[in-house]
Amino acid sequence: MRRLLSLAFAAILLSLSLQAQRATGVSAAATARITVSGFVTDAGSGERMIDATVYERASFTGTTTNNYGFYSLPLNPGKAEIIASYLGYDADTAEVWLTRDTVINFSLTMSSSEIAAVTVTASGRRAKIESTQMSMIDIPVDKFIKLPVIFGEADVLKVIQLLPGVQSGTEGSTGIYVRGGGPDQNLFLLDGVPVYNANHLFGFMSVFNPDAVKSVQLYKGGFPARFGERLSSVVDIRMKEGNEKEFSGNVAVGLISSKFSLEGPIIKDRTSFVISGRRTYYDILARPFIMRYNQGQEDKTTGGYYFYDLNAKVNHKFSEKSRLYLSSYFGRDRAYTRNTYRPNYEGDDDIRMEYKDSYGLGWGNMITALRWNYLITNKLFSNTTLTYSKYDFDVTIESSVEELNSKARAVDYFKYFSGIEDVGARTDFDYYLSPKHSVKFGTGYTFHYFKPGVTTFRFDSGIMGDTGLDTVIGDMKVRANEFIMYAEDNIELAPKLKMNAGVRLSLFNVQDTSYFVFQPRISLRYLAGEDLSFKLSYSKMAQFVHLLTTSAISLPTDLWLPVTRRYEPPVSHQVAAGTGFLIPGNLEVTLEAFYKTMDNLIEYKEGAFFG
The missing domain is CATH 2.40.170 (Maltoporin; Chain A)
Known part of the structure; x- marks a missing residue:
């Protein structure tokens, strides 16, 4: 019974994925997509930024960076204005004319004004609303x-x-x-x-x-x-x-450490x-x-x-x-x-x-x-x-x-x-x-x-x-x-x-x-x-x-x-x-x-x- 349920679940996922690809995908023969990829880093330290938002302004097509600051964004050929943003940082913009796969790395600077910080915060929260991830x-x-x-x-x-x-x-x-x-x-x-x-x-x-x-x-x-x-x-x-x-x-000296x-x-x-x-x-x-x-x-x-x-x-x-x-x-x-x-x-x-x-x-x-x-x-x-x-x-x-x-x-x-x-x-x-x-x-x-x-x-x-x-x-x-x-x-x-x-x-x-x-x-x-x-x-x-524990207190x-x-x-x-x-x-x-x-x-x- 468990095997039947597992196979049924896998079949449903495969069916949904195929239907979605037919509904949302664009055939390679119709339009050749160009991939823009790269890393988003902190300009001050060089550290890669997790879950930074990267999107193209006109189409509002976007993605987020993974745990290592990497993003990949397929776009249509032509002029593109690509924006990278992160909570508490000033957004960085790159204007390019896309004719082939392109690498664009962004370095974000910490916001110096409260207005910029609020704008980025709203964008980050909207990204959470749009994400499938819950809890x-x-x-x-x-x-x-x-x-x-x-x-x-x-x-x-x-x-x-x-x-x-x-x-x-x-x-x-x-x-x-x-x-x-x-x-x-x-x-x-x-x-x-x-x-x-x-x-x-x-x-x-x-x-x-x-x-x-x-x-x-x-x-x-x-x-x-x-x-x-x-x-x-x-x-x-x-x-x-x-x-x-x-x-x-x-160096910090506290009361106990x-x-x-x-x-x-x-x-x-x-x-x-x-x-x-x-x-x-x-x-x-x-x-x-x-x-x-x-x-x-x-x-x-x-x-x-x-x-x-x-x-x-x-x-x-x-x-x-x-x-x-x-x-x-x-x-x-x-x-x-x-x-x-x-x-x-x-x-x-x-x-x-x-x-x-x-x-x-x-x-x-x-x-x-x-x-x-x-x-x-x-x-x-x-x-x-x-x-x-x-x-x-x-x-x-x-x-x-x-x-x-x-x-x-x-x-x-x-x-x-x-x-x-x-x-x-x-x-x-x-x-x-x-x-x-x-x-x-x-x-x-x-x-x-x-x-x-x-x-x-x-x-x-x-x-x-x-x-x-x-x-x-x-x-x-x-x-x-x-x-x-x-x-x-x-x-x-x-x-x-x-x-x-x-x-x-x-x-x-x-x-x-x-x-x-x-x-x-x-x-x-x-x-x-x-x-x-x-x-x-x-x-x-x-x-x-x-x-194996013997009390309500977490003992070593x-x-x-x-x-x-x-x-x-x-x-x-x-x-x-x-x-x-x-x-x-x-x-x-x-x-x-x-x-x-x-x-x-x-x-x-x-x-x-x-x-």
Whole structure:
């Protein structure tokens, strides 16, 4: 039955696409179209601009740039006035006489007047009204960095919690619950690489440093086929690329952390870099209070907590058609306490003992992406990415007793370690057939390596004799392979009706068991007026990894685990309907309703064992 439904859905999409091409396409024999393509960049930094609008004034035929600033716009031969615009920037215009395929690159300058900024804003909002995409919110980076939320620190996820359809978890934490989903049903992407733990400070801050962020997009429904692996939402975060023109940087000292950012050209207009980092200093601030507490005490105690993270990115332009990016993120949290106690045995010089107790908790992410953009033709853009993602945490407890005269020592040691490691490769293509028809497709592979939990016990008594214990429990490693293929077709079916239809095929292999999931997606937009549209979407999502959690607070000890041979992967179905319109004052209003079901959800009992 499922195969019949899948084939029927594919047949419907193919039929609609063919009908649309017959209705909107112009035969090659009748009119030879000319393709204008290029990149839109920031004139000040040289960074490529995502979702910039490019259109021809007379015909009002237009498109938007992709995630790498590229656009392709087929036009009729003859005179053309092509305009590029972006929110908060002055529009740039190129007047050309088109006789053959032409490359035009635009460099936009930040608006110097409020009037220009308002004009561009209205244009950007109208583009959203006309788009098939629904349930997606662009979060302006320059806005959220001005919204201090906790201890004067701006935070991406804190801003997301303020958006409609999103709820926060425990007060003050960064966990998000989107349209009835759980905290593990949100896919966080940093430059296209999954981030398994998005929290610092036990969930009160996120790992995304605002100084390193270029763009943030939240998808709550109507998911394009290029996204998958989670049931409820996708948070797509892109890092800055670095200023190709000049060096710039900043240093900031806050109440709980300090940070820096530096960017500039390595080779002007060809190679650039950006690096940013931050560190908290709760441990340093707490030292005077701990030292005062230790005065007059026989036992001496110290402790603290801190986190740090580092973002770095380098990109090199081989030519106008070829560019290479290398981006990395590394961050870690550490909490610790140490106690030393030397009893004072008056009158007995033969006994001098020292007791030491220490506790440590650490967790962190390591992420790397090597990405190559290549413009195959002026209509076909490719992006090939190699990715690496690692998340791990460890808990360490150690107690020791030492006889200071004989140096005999007894040690009790406990360590718990868990983590997940991914290595992947992916290729994506953007194909621009016409201003009314574009296609995205691609494929990818990810190797997952899970370490659900390794516990080490060690007991060594040099005081009581040679007895000892050294054992490891739960050293189980799970390997999984994931293959995906997707295609999505964005096409104008009629002058007022536009469709984005696609399908995602996922194959997940674990424990000698394979799961194949067919995930159809479709979004429709009907333009009822210049400033009014109605939208409808359906999406099916599958999730192959999930979070084993034991509390409402997002703790670093929560475990990421794959589906097993016993249970099928969780699947969600979501239907959404809504409308968007502009009102006086250049304000955009969107209203949406959704219906969502989730099947095969797994809930663990306290103390349950993974197997």
